[in-house]
Amino acid sequence: MKMSEGVEWALHTCVNLSWTDPGEAVPAARLAEVFALPTAYLAKHLQALARAGVLISTTGPRGGFRLARDPGDITLLDVVTAIEGPEDAFRCRQILKDGPGGRPDVDYRRTCTVSQAMRRAELAWRAELAGQTIADIRRTVEQRDPAAAPATREALR
Amino acid sequence: MKMSEGVEWALHTCVNLSWTDPGEAVPAARLAEVFALPTAYLAKHLQALARAGVLISTTGPRGGFRLARDPGDITLLDVVTAIEGPEDAFRCRQILKDGPGGRPDVDYRRTCTVSQAMRRAELAWRAELAGQTIADIRRTVEQRDPAAAPATREALR
DNA sequence: GTACGGTTACTCGGATACCGCATGTCCGAGTTGATGTGG
């Protein structure tokens, strides 16, 4: 079970975008340059964020990506879901259907005890992610390293 | 982010083993037969469980797998970790090292705010998994479907 | 000075290769139980 590397890129990039002028878009190439990431591949993930409504993309000169809404309204879960997709990590294949006493007409994704236990764990994970926003991350970073915000803003100029 | 299908197999198989005579080992072929699973591939996962100390394997006639300890002492986290490995799903690549003001001598896996937030979510997930045991699953199943235990015991005879 | 049309450069977007890991399978090593024999 490995989460896509793009999640890390996306989260850091969203924090970086929260430090820029909200009206101004930043090209993917500039955003990738900050962390020395492969431009095209980062762009692919940013496109996913745009499809999910987290970012807004603009083409042409002075175009690029910008946050679609206030950083306080973008949760970590929003970003993770945009990159990883909405499906759970644990996917019940309903093997109980082939087990002793298994019924073909029962949806074991809902009734199977194992499936429920795994789902409960994932809900706890999602709840933790939904409880923090990009603004929270930004605030913590600013408290720990006051130089981060200006330095990033400069790098994205 | 997709969890190995083997986790589902392993969890159900552990519950099934908890219904058998603790002293008796069950061959992988028999365990696979219950859910119509590919024998060799299930065996591969059971070997991982044995390496992790969840199961005990015995070779030769009358051999097979059996639980290494009381079902109440086997948490879901034990099983998941045995199959998926000990690493977190989110793995901090420390891209901050290449960012503005990044220092090569800092371990960003510990200090990066994004990494910490993701880690906090995974800890919540692990805590939920560690809070439930194979015995808990078994008890719930027995309450919901009293016929399950005898039927499985018969299938593993 | 201003409005406007053409041009240019810039950016995203999706289509296209590549690679590593999960999936799936197979045969050999080791062990246990059974069996037959001799005492």
Added chain:
DNA sequence: CCACATCAACTCGGACATGCGGTATCCGAGTAACCGTAC
């Protein structure tokens, strides 16, 4: 009847193929800014 050596069958264990999704890249479509020209 019992002990023991041999045999045979059974089981795990790791080594060997295969497919799919994450990784990485590229080129084309579309757009906005710029510039020159005409009024």
